[in-house]
Amino acid sequence: xxxxxxxxxxxxxxxxxxxxxxxxxxxxxxxxxxxxxxxxxxxxxxxxxxxxxxxxxxxxxxxxxxxxxxxxxxxxxxxxxxxxxxxxxxxxxxxxxxxxxxxxxxxxxxxxxxxxxxxxxxxxxxxxxxxxxxxxxxxxxxxxxxxxxxxxxxxxxxxxxxxxxxxxxxxxxxxxxxxxxxxxxxxxxxxxxxxxxxxxxxxxxxxxxxxxxxxxxxxxxxxxxxxxxxxxxxxxxxxxxxxxxxxxxxxxxxxxxxxxxxxxxxxxxxxxxxxxxxxxxxxxxxxxxxxxxxxxxxxxxxxxxxxxxxxxxxxxxxxxxxxxxxxxxxxxxxxxxxxxxxxxxxxxxxxxxxxxxxxxxxxxxxxxxxxxxxxxxx
Numbered sequence: 001x002x003x004x005x006x007x008x009x010x011x012x013x014x015x016x017x018x019x020x021x022x023x024x025x026x027x028x029x030x031x032x033x034x035x036x037x038x039x040x041x042x043x044x045x046x047x048x049x050x051x052x053x054x055x056x057x058x059x060x061x062x063x064x065x066x067x068x069x070x071x072x073x074x075x076x077x078x079x080x081x082x083x084x085x086x087x088x089x090x091x092x093x094x095x096x097x098x099x100x101x102x103x104x105x106x107x108x109x110x111x112x113x114x115x116x117x118x119x120x121x122x123x124x125x126x127x128x129x130x131x132x133x134x135x136x137x138x139x140x141x142x143x144x145x146x147x148x149x150x151x152x153x154x155x156x157x158x159x160x161x162x163x164x165x166x167x168x169x170x171x172x173x174x175x176x177x178x179x180x181x182x183x184x185x186x187x188x189x190x191x192x193x194x195x196x197x198x199x200x201x202x203x204x205x206x207x208x209x210x211x212x213x214x215x216x217x218x219x220x221x222x223x224x225x226x227x228x229x230x231x232x233x234x235x236x237x238x239x240x241x242x243x244x245x246x247x248x249x250x251x252x253x254x255x256x257x258x259x260x261x262x263x264x265x266x267x268x269x270x271x272x273x274x275x276x277x278x279x280x281x282x283x284x285x286x287x288x289x290x291x292x293x294x295x296x297x298x299x300x301x302x303x304x305x306x307x308x309x310x311x312x313x314x315x316x317x318x319x320x321x322x323x324x325x326x327x328x329x330x331x332x333x334x335x336x337x338x339x340x341x342x343x344x345x346x347x348x349x350x351x352x353x354x355x356x357x358x359x360x361x362x363x364x365x366x367x368x369x370x371x372x373x374x375x376x377x378x
Contacts, residue, residue, distance in 0.1 A: 002030070002031045002084060002086045003086065003087050003089055004079060005018055005035070005088075005090075006072070006090040006091065006099070008091070009038040009039060009043075013122075013174065013284065013287070014091045014119075014122070015040055017151070017175070018119075019040040020175070020176070021175075023043070023050065025364075025365075026047065027049075028361070031051075031083075033053060033085060034053065035075055036054070037054065037055045037068070038054065051083075056071065056075075058071070069095045069098060072099040076099065077106050086372060087114060087115050087117065087368055088116050089116075092119075092120075092121055093141045093142055096118075097141035098137055100118075101140075115147070115372060115375035116146050117364075117368065119172070120148065122155060123210075125162065135162075138163065139165070143165060143167055146375050147170070147367050147371040149172045150170075151171075151172070151283055152174075152283055152305030153308060154308065155283040155304070155305060156171055158304075170367065172360060172367070173284065175359075176352065176355060178293055178352065178356045181293035188270035190271035193232065195228065198229055199223075199273045199274065200230050201229055201274045202232040202234065202269065203276045203277065204234040205234075205237070205277075205287060206236070208239060210281055211237075211279050212278045212279055212322070214243070214246055215324055217243060217247060217252075218324050219276055219278065219324055219327045220252075220255075222328040227335060227336065231256045232268055233257065233258045233259065234260075234265065235260070243258075266294065269290065269294035274297055274299060275287075275292075275298045276300075277300040277301070277306070278299075278322075279301055279303060279304075280303060282305055283305050285304070292310070293352040297334055297348045298315060299334075300316065301319060301320065303321050309355070314344075314351060315350075316334075
């Protein structure tokens with residue numbers, strides 16, 4: 001198949017999953033065309049089966065805000081015609097499913113029929129989509145898609161609760177390439193980050209308010225009062241500066257490292273002992289899964305899709321949002337005893353195997369084939 005993939009080309013989970021999906025599909029013989037405004041961050045190597053097409057948005061003084069949806073729709077039309085793309089897989093309802101539907105209608109006028117598979121990732125539903133300004137457009141986009149998937153049962157429930165959806169929603173969980181989480185280096189260089197007696201705690205996110213960054217720091221503050229520890233903070237976003245200020249106020253600047261965005265996540269996770277993700281909500285929790293695949297147990301909230309990923313008492317622990325005391329107690333119960341820590345690390349790795357891309361990607365192929373078949377019959 002020739003598949004067009006539309007996604008955000010950023011460090012966020014939806015862009016990462018879309019990119020990894022496209023790369024794996026290309027290895028399985030499909031021709032993949034990424035169509036977005038910038039080359040996705042994890043799209044490192046282009047090949048005969050992987051292509052990138054940049055969406056340019058020309059600036060006109062007439063527009064206060066430049067019309068990305070219009071530019072994307074036009075680009076999709078051009079790419080479908082030029083490369084004879086069979087199917088569009090768009091990640092995020094707004095603006096991608098909306099733009100894809102407009103492209104679909106334009107192509108129909110030229111006698112070209114192309115189905116749309118829309119994957120819902122989270123904030124397109126729980127944050128953007130539920131806003132009264134966007135709700136009609138989101139509802140329309142989902143209902144006009146030819147197939148709809150969500151990355152967790154939790155997100156599916158939220159979507160059906162918030163919108164009047166007539167389409168069936170199939171749950172296809174996020175995934176990771178387990179092979180890529182096998183360390184390809186013999187030395188993580190842990191000694192560069194911490195002393196031998198210090199445990200390393202890690203948090204990775206886009207530093208938005210929903211990630212509860214202050215709770216990460218407060219849990220760590222409690223941990224380091226009991227045992228020697230360092231905190232690795234990876235990512236960029238609006239909550240980073242307040243986080244740096246809180247670290248200063250608590251007097252733990254010498255124990256916290258802010259990396260910013262990093263392409264060395266595998267190395268950081270390699271030397272990590274525990275991962276903190278106390279988010280207010282997570283549609284899935286891809287960062288937690290990546291940590292678990294590297295053998296790092298997770299202390300997280302029990303919000304959204306996290307209980308589907310992090311198995312309480314096995315790969316880590318779940319707590320109610322904001323329960324800093326319980327998260328601290330659970331973290332210390334893992335870290336204080338090396339045998340317990342080693343067991344949780346092994347369990348985290350074991351749990352992550354349920355989300356290996358080799359088990360998940362074929363589910364998308366089945367959806368593509370059925371959608372193509374059903375759409376062409378219509």
